[in-house]
Amino acid sequence: MGFSLTSTHIIFFIAAVSVAGIVSGVFVTIITDITGSFSDKGERLTGEIDTDFGIINDPDNIPDTGGYYIFYLKNIGESKLITDNETFQLFVDGDLISKSNYNLTPEYIYQSEVAEINVVNTTISSGTHQLRVVGPHAIADSFQFTIQ
């Protein structure tokens, strides 16, 4: 009888500790995942807020040099911008320009620096057009210009 009572207590003890351990483990894992996701989301939002750029060309004088129209992109945000045709997508009058038809120099720009977007001049006809540049975090700027 005495042995049964001890056994019962031991079984209860093991069961209680096991259940508490499992519940704790599950909750700690969930909280770790939530915290990780929250941090990632926070980083993305911070990056989005820190990113800003503008196209600063003279709309009536788009330079045409070496077979390329040159558009100037100024970093007016806080963060460094990686300037390549993977990060930046161009739309002219709503049509996506193929990556093979433009490039950006230099590779990155810091705050207040200017990058050049070189667009193959056969991709844009004469007349008035709308250029939309979409950069990191889907931050975008639009610019209306006229090719003489």
Place this chain on the structure above:
Amino acid sequence: MGFSTVAATAILGGSCVLMITIFTGGVLPTISDYHEAYKNMEERAVERIQTNINITYVTNTSGIFYDLNVTVKNTGRITLKTVDFTILINGTKRAFNCSETYLYAEKDVIFTVNLTGTGLKRIKIISANGISDYEEYIVE
């Protein structure tokens, strides 16, 4: 029975402390970074509203290679760093010199651009935060 309850409560209590530590350790720096970024964005927006520049005077020196001197007045309230300006002449970005490091409110600075060729020169000057002004000038 009582000892089992104590042990389970201790495990759950300990895990609660661990969860709070993990959550605050991960979330608080994120909130702090976000707050900082938001504050910077707010400052940038205010600075943009309070920035204004005007090209007040343009002259040129003589010769085939001449200097175009562009006088710019800060008509806003923000002090601007002259090295962060961009100058476009007839749409093309040009290198320039400026005698002053900062352009203070209500003050003028002269930007000097080395050029060739006569005719109409359409000048666009852009500040670090994207505020700009245009002027046209004929070089004879």
